[in-house]
Amino acid sequence: MPRSHKPERMRRATAIGLAALALLLLAMPATPSFAQASGHVQVRFVKAGLLVGGGTGSGVLNYRGRNYPFKVSGLSVGITAGATVGRFDGRASGIRDVGDFVGTYSSVGGGFALVGGVNGAHLRNEKGVTIVLQGPKAGLELASNISAITIAWK
Secondary structure, eight states: OOOOSHHHHHHHHHHHHHHHHHHHHHOOOOOTTTOEEEEEEEEEEEEEEEEEEEEEEEEEEEEEEEEEEEEEEEEEEEEEEEEEEEEEEEEEEESSSSSOOOEEEEEEEEEEEEEEEEEEEEEEEEEEEEEEEEEEEEEEEEEEEEEEEEEOOO
């Protein structure tokens, strides 16, 4: 009985179809339309305390070409002694909508400053937005604490 070429043609067609599908999938954007974006953040913050610390400041979020001024206030509980003034620069990521940026952020950390130094912060809010900041600070402080920082639009 002669062998049919139909199964061979079907295998080729299937292989070509799978290759075309793979190319189509590779050509599609890697992120869905509800993707998260990031923005640039600048913050000025003044902090003081003895055992319980508090601070206040202001900043600007640059997100998708627009500037959004905000105010920031915070409370830290733990070992805190001293007072500092800091200017921070960094990125906020995980933003799906600009409104996700405002809220209460938590942070666990510590630091030391004697006249001047470099400080950093890694914050996360309840909406999944993460802010990573670093920058110079001036003053005298010894801190090891848990912080809650609230960001609100001006």
